Amino acid sequence: MTITPMPSGKVHDSIAAISICPVFFIGHYLAHLNLWGSCVFMLATVFSQLMFGPDLDAGSKQYKRWGIFRWIWIPYRKLIPHRSVFSHGLLWGPIFRCLYLLVVITIFALIINQIIYNYTNINFARYLFPKIIYLMFKLKIRYLMQLVAGLFVGAGIHTITDKIFSFFKNLI
Numbered sequence: 001m002t003i004t005p006m007p008s009g010k011v012h013d014s015i016a017a018i019s020i021c022p023v024f025f026i027g028h029y030l031a032h033l034n035l036w037g038s039c040v041f042m043l044a045t046v047f048s049q050l051m052f053g054p055d056l057d058a059g060s061k062q063y064k065r066w067g068i069f070r071w072i073w074i075p076y077r078k079l080i081p082h083r084s085v086f087s088h089g090l091l092w093g094p095i096f097r098c099l100y101l102l103v104v105i106t107i108f109a110l111i112i113n114q115i116i117y118n119y120t121n122i123n124f125a126r127y128l129f130p131k132i133i134y135l136m137f138k139l140k141i142r143y144l145m146q147l148v149a150g151l152f153v154g155a156g157i158h159t160i161t162d163k164i165f166s167f168f169k170n171l172i
Helices: 009-032 035-050 067-079 092-120 124-138 141-171
Strands: none
Touching (some): 009 035, 067 092, 092 141
16 A cells, blocks of 8 residues: 655644634534534634644644644654554544643643642642533533534544545556
C-alpha cells in the first residue's frame, strides 16, 4: 500500500473557510432555527477544523497552532500512528481526541491543585469540581449536542478531504 500525499494545511484551511462559515452555518440555522445553537455548532466546527483535527498526530499546522500548549499533544503524537483509525477515523478520531484532552486537562488540574494544597492547605478541587458539574447540567443539552456535533463535523470534513485527495492522487 502506498501512502499518498495529503492536502496541505492551506487546502484544509480554505475548505474550512468556504464550507463552515457560509454553508454549514446557514444550513444548520435553516434546519434548527436556533441562532445560538448554530453559533455553537459553527465555532466547534471551526475549532475542530483549525486546532482539534486529525493531523494533531503529526507536526501539522493544527499542532503548531497550540503554541505554548503544543506539549499537550506530544504523547498523542508518539502513541497514535498517522492516518490511523484513532486519528483520522470519522467516529473514533474525535472521540479519542476528546478523551485524550480531558485526561490531560484533568491530570494537569489535579497536579496544580496538589501544588496549591501543599502550600495553602486549600483544596480547590473540592470546591471547583462540583461547580463545574453544576454548570454542565445548567447548560442546555442541545448546546452540548451542537458542540459535539461541530467537533465531529469539523474532523469529518478534514478526513473526507484527505480521502478524496488520496483517491484522485491514486488515479494520476
